Amino acid sequence: MxxxxxxxxxxxxxxxxxxxxxxxxxxxxxxxxxxxxxxxxxxxxxxxxxxxEKKKDAHAVPAASGTGQRVVYALAAKRVWLVGKAVGQKPRTFVVMPSTVSPPPGTYQVTSRSGEITGSDGVDIEHVVRFANVGQVAIGFSAAVDGTMVKPDPNLKTGGVRMAPADGDAMWTFAPIGSKVVVVP
Structure with missing residues (x-):
């Protein structure tokens, strides 16, 4: 070559x-x-x-939700956290089914509670924890007695943020009247 x-x-x-x-x-x-x-x-x-480099924990309490004991409701994540006062206490978190009417982001207080009633959608519910009003619609957390978390009829204006019965029990125990509820986007 x-x-x-x-x-x-x-x-x-x-x-x-x-x-x-x-x-x-x-x-x-x-x-x-x-x-x-x-x-x-x-x-x-x-x-x-x-x-x-840290991997973000999808179940971590949202940073913009404040401090102290509170219920945190993340609208986009469809998730709730029950955040206690005790240092090092791990918050309870669970998914929810949002209502057709949602509260704007902000800080609220639990205003009323009902043990067992029929929801505005006709479903028997328990452990109702109300914290906001949007127009004529009361917004609150609840659990269907039959354990379902069905997506609400989009033609109805409902304010029930549904959760599993065990989560409803935990919410009922955790959030008496006056408890802080923080809604984040």
Missing amino acids: SRSSSGFVAGLTALAVAAVGFLAYQASANVPDELASPKKPGSSAAGSPAGK
């Missing part, structure tokens, strides 16, 4: 290696987290300082 053709082949080889390296880099950058190989402790993603 002549000197010029061996230089040409070496150049093509270098170009091919660079192309394969680039494609491998592109492929690794587009791998979903759940398919990527686990990172070693203390390692971090490129461009972020070591130790600064």
Whole structure:
């Protein structure tokens, strides 16, 4: 082989290696987290300082919900937290089925409670804890006696934020009249 053709082949080889390296880099950058190989402790993603990466806990109490003992209702997450006063006490959290009418974000107080009644949608409910009014609609947490959490009829204006019976029991015990309720987006 002549000197010029061996230089040409070496150049093509270098170009091919660079192309394969680039494609491998592109492929690794587009791998979903759940398919990527686990990172070693203390390692971090490129461009972020070591130790600064923390995975957000989807069940963590929203930061903008204030402090102290309170009920937190996150509208978008469809989740409630019962946050106690005791330092280190883990909040109880659970999913809810929102009503057709929701309160605007803000701070409220429990204004009334009912042990067992028929809801505005005709469902027998228990452990009703009311905390807001939007127009003529009373907003409150409740549990259907039959344990269902059915999506409400969008044609009705209802204010019942439904939860499982066990969560309703916990809410009833946790939130007497005057308790703080914080609604976040």
